[in-house]
Amino acid sequence: MEPPDLLEPPRIDEQNRRLCHATSKRTGEPCNAPAMHGMDVCRIHGGSAPQARRSARQRLLDLVDPAIATLAREMEQAESSSDRQRAANSILDRAGYARLPKIDEDEARDILVQRLIELRDARVSRATRGANVIEGAVTEPRKAHSRETE
Structure with a gap:
């Protein structure tokens, strides 16, 4: 297999x-399978080989520091506040400090009430297994009548 021409732009499909x-x-035609992340080939053409995966992972890791440096520079030098904020959020997200989703109080209350009702129903269901329920009251199950007790 001939190495790809580095000056030639990569081929892109409809899904980018x-x-x-x-x-x-x-057939001599170019493969139309998507290349694996960090690689120039698909899994069929060597992308799934362990050494190819290690090399791809290392290439991607080597880009982390320059990417963060670019974001940090953008955060400091961007003209608009929204650009600086986006750069800061991107750095924080990648560092593991993702923003927590905002939860509406009413929505949280509804979720909690629904969960409590489900737990209560499950408890009642377990308690009434084999028991008799008469007008909402749980009574002990009737014992089977055996000839030995007579």
Whole structure:
């Protein structure tokens, strides 16, 4: 397999995914499978090999520091406040400090009430298994009549 021309832009499909650089031995046509993350080839053309996965993971990790430096520079030098805030949020998200979703009080209360009702119903269901329920009251199940007790 011939290495891809580095000056040639990568092929992109309709879903904006990079396509494999390999060509089919049978038809000579370019492979139309999406390339694996951090690679130039698909899984069929060597992307699933352990050494290829390790190399791809290392290439992606090598880009982390420059990407954070770019975001930090943008955060400090951006002209608009919203651009600085987006850069800061992006850095925080990648560092594991994701923003928590805002929960409406009424929605939280409804969820809690629904969950409590489900738990109560489950408890009542377990308690009434084999018992008789008469007008909402739980009575002990009747014992089976056996000849030995007579």
